[in-house]
């Protein structure tokens with residue numbers, strides 16, 4: 001029997017979450033962020049499923065943009081991290097890739113290019129990773145405005161540091177700084193807004209928002225799950241029970257012998273581990289589900305398997321499918337137990353786990 005550990009991907013849920021982002025974005029256009037292999041769901045399938053919905057895609061790097069083109073899709077693709085070599089400029093121009101330029105080096109490449117792509121400028125409004133400082137923006141735009149390439153200038157981009165926390169004053173500060181900095185160029189488009197910004201009441205999203213995690217059903221907000229935010233889970237990670245047994249009171253299970261049964265306990269072994277991308281930091285008590293009932297992990301996650309307490313699901317038998325996250329157990333809950341965020345869990349599923357796509361409506 002083949003190992004049936006699998007990540008089911010519900011493309012209808014993906015499309016539904018995209019439409020929710022559009023509703024929340026109001027008058028802003030919405031570019032679908034599909035970087036990191038579509039947040040672990042498969043960039044080709046995710047982009048194809050959203051092709052009838054989104055006017056633009058966004059990715060981190062040019063390799064990801066190529067994957068979208070190789071799939072035969074024609075939407076513009078924004079490169080959020082810009083470009084890494086001079087020759088990327090020509091490739092962007094020829095293929096409808098729109099780099100977000102954030103450094104003097106990238107400007108120099110644009111100045112020397114024979115054909116220029118549509119491009120954006122990154123403004124550092126306080127995240128302090130990438131971008132031009134507001135006070136330098138008129139020099140930068142002045143320098144570019146002498147170029148023929150300037151006719152392809154799309155607009156300005158900035159990124160929020162604390163949008164996941166509605167209590168943080170930082171998002172409003174960044175918004176104001178960005179707004180002031182870009183005021184002299186009313187004809188340029190403006191893009192702010194990761195997923196979290198869609199859930200901040202009254203937040204301005206200008207011309208283009210850029211949701212990522214919410215498309216996949218993960219929560220962008222501190223302390224809230226995707227389900228609580230009305231998002232649909234897209235990935236259901238499943239693996240079969242490969243054995244069940246009773247551990248006697250006093251016996252331990254797994255590496256380090258850290259979990260010891262305090263009473264006779266029905267337990268099962270599930271065919272998934274950190275070699276599949278399931279987080280090793282998910283400890284005893286992390287939720288999972290079998291036959292619609294919630295159960296809990298016990299002991300340490302191994303590379304290829306993990307143990308669960310079947311007290312709540314005594315009928316569970318070998319071959320039954322355990323949901324590690326999905327519709328019964330939210331990926332955000334597992335992330336919390338593993339001391340991380342859903343982004344890391346979803347993007348961390350390894351190549352050993354096949355993705356199986358479901359869609360009622362054809363993409």
Ligand SMILES: *Cc1c(COP(=O)(O)O)cnc(C)c1O
Nearest residue numbers: 033080159194195210211212213
């Ligand atoms: C990844 C990324 C996004 C999407 O962020 P989410 O939190 O996943 O919605 C938006 N903008 C930029 C610049 C990004 O790098």
